[in-house]
Amino acid sequence: ELKVEQNPLFLSMQEGKNYTIYCNYSTTSDRLYWYRQDPGKSLESLFVLLSNGAVKQEGRLMASLDTKARLSTLHITAAVHDLSATYFCAGGIQGGSEKLVFGKGTKLTVNP
């Protein structure tokens, strides 16, 4: 059974600083996803990581995947207030369709 753990669960950081959110998963997962959720809103897809060593970047966010370590990271560069949200990682298990197992989420607050 796939289990996904994120840390930290809460992250308060200052604007302009860098930080990394970690996502560990327990068994082989075909792929790893990162989502963003604003309060009261739905999930917005950020990154899909499909293979070992995959690195994707969008703006101030960069995600990577190390399948040997069963670890994905979401790195935040020079944070801005607009990045405040909850970030979820999710592992994918493919059967007849794609089952996602989510981590508990990291609530990020970027302070001026």
Add this chain to the structure above:
Amino acid sequence: DTEVTQTPKHLVMGMTNKKSLKCEQHMGHRAMYWYKQKAKKPPELMFVYSYEKLSINESVPSRFSPECPNSSLLNLHLHALQPEDSALYLCASSQDLRVAGAYEQYFGPGTRLTVT
């Protein structure tokens, strides 16, 4: 168009009511999903339809009844719910999983359900 729509946005229902949630996508996706999300928790998978057939039921109580009338539409019928069923219900869709890389799930805005 990468949009999944859900109606209604908000729903308040009594424990004896019958209601339905609706989800629609016009992206040609062949897999559709229902998730339940309680406050400050991650989404939890409830049901998956693949090619209009139920492929995953995560041991969801029978008071939740999914239906997939066609490849674009997914319903969740609700009957005799409990207050603890109050949550955000999210629908998602993804492409044909037989196509490499076509796994990404696109989420709708959700229906916020309150059971009184």
